[in-house]
Amino acid sequence: MRRIGLLLLFILAGLGLAWLLHIDVGELAHSGGYKTAAFLLLAIGLYGATSSIDLRRAAADKKIIVSAVTLGVIVKALIIGGVLALAWHNPLFLILGVVVAQIDPLSVAALMGDERMSPRARTVLAAWSSFDDPFTVVLAIYAAAVAVNTFGLGNAAASGESPILLYATDLGGNLLLAGAAWLVWRAVRSRTWLQYAALLIFATAAVYLGWMLAIAIIGLFARPEALTKLIPRITTWAFYTAAVILGILLIGGIDPWRGITLGVTAFIAQAIVSVPLTRHMPTADRWHLAGAQQHGITAIILALTLEIQFDGVVAIVAPAIIAANIFHVLANRVIDRYLLRSAVAFNET
Numbered sequence: 001m002r003r004i005g006l007l008l009l010f011i012l013a014g015l016g017l018a019w020l021l022h023i024d025v026g027e028l029a030h031s032g033g034y035k036t037a038a039f040l041l042l043a044i045g046l047y048g049a050t051s052s053i054d055l056r057r058a059a060a061d062k063k064i065i066v067s068a069v070t071l072g073v074i075v076k077a078l079i080i081g082g083v084l085a086l087a088w089h090n091p092l093f094l095i096l097g098v099v100v101a102q103i104d105p106l107s108v109a110a111l112m113g114d115e116r117m118s119p120r121a122r123t124v125l126a127a128w129s130s131f132d133d134p135f136t137v138v139l140a141i142y143a144a145a146v147a148v149n150t151f152g153l154g155n156a157a158a159s160g161e162s163p164i165l166l167y168a169t170d171l172g173g174n175l176l177l178a179g180a181a182w183l184v185w186r187a188v189r190s191r192t193w194l195q196y197a198a199l200l201i202f203a204t205a206a207v208y209l210g211w212m213l214a215i216a217i218i219g220l221f222a223r224p225e226a227l228t229k230l231i232p233r234i235t236t237w238a239f240y241t242a243a244v245i246l247g248i249l250l251i252g253g254i255d256p257w258r259g260i261t262l263g264v265t266a267f268i269a270q271a272i273v274s275v276p277l278t279r280h281m282p283t284a285d286r287w288h289l290a291g292a293q294q295h296g297i298t299a300i301i302l303a304l305t306l307e308i309q310f311d312g313v314v315a316i317v318a319p320a321i322i323a324a325n326i327f328h329v330l331a332n333r334v335i336d337r338y339l340l341r342s343a344v345a346f347n348e349t
Contacts, residue, residue, distance in 0.1 A: 014247020
């Protein structure tokens with residue numbers, strides 16, 4: 001509860017800051033400087049999560065991880081979006097289902113020292129949260145393009161660009177940047193200062209271009225020792241900085257009931273998807289992965305971006321983020337105190 005209390009404290013700080021400075025959320029959403037800062041925070045979370053992955057352990061569970069960040073994300077988005085689009089009679093939720101289909105890497109990176117989960121479960125969760133974010137970002141771009149260009153939704157005119165071309169271009173750019181980084185990293189691996197310079201250059205390019213998949217991949221091989229030791233502290237503060245940003249968003253108004261149902265439905269969808277994916281893992285790990293849904297900077301970025309085309313996204317997503325994170329804390333307390341304790345007692349009898 002200390003962590004959720006700090007989260008709410010920083011959210012309130014952001015709300016107070018927005019009120020004192022009379023911040024216009026709509027104007028903020030169009031600010032290039034804000035978007036750069038937001039992508040920087042997301043990059044920190046992605047790099048922090050992937051650079052902490054035990055590659056040997058991840059290789060043992062590669063089938064679970066690949067399924068989770070591809071098929072799992074799509075199924076979660078369809079469950080969330082489909083159920084709520086029918087419940088609220090609003091097709092906007094088909095896009096919102098994509099916005100909240102990921103697990104926030106900043107939140108997960110801050111929990112990597114949590115001993116409630118086994119090292120195996122932490123590795124799976126770190127990989128899952130790292131790679132479902134860039135996949136969701138790319139999928140959201142594709143979904144928004146389809147919604148505008150094919151179905152005429154939103155308040156922006158159709159661009160005429162092919163959604164498939166947009167998807168392929170973004171994915172190809174990410175892979176090319178990550179590939180170039182890998183080649184340079186191998187060439188300079190014997191010189192520490194060149195490693196830091198190369199990492200800074202490629203990270204800057206990824207943040208500027210918004211290519212978050214590249215950052216996630218770079219974290220798998222570019223791991224200078226001194227930086228690795230600082231990453232847990234850096235990711236923790238980046239997470240709370242994201243909470244301040246969320247508080248700033250709230251000044252523009254909220255749609256609490258739709259937001260709460262979005263957050264809770266996302267949490268339930270994570271459990272539904274997790275059950276078949278983790279069927280060969282120990283009981284405790286399965287429960288914790290089923291209750292792992294959290295939202296943060298990725299949902300904030302997507303909400304800000306999509307608000308330009310679809311009115312009302314921020315008002316719904318902001319309370320959804322809070323609801324999902326509170327539900328995460330409460331549900332995991334139940335898991336730890338009752339369900340797992342009952343399972344242990346049953347196994348001992």
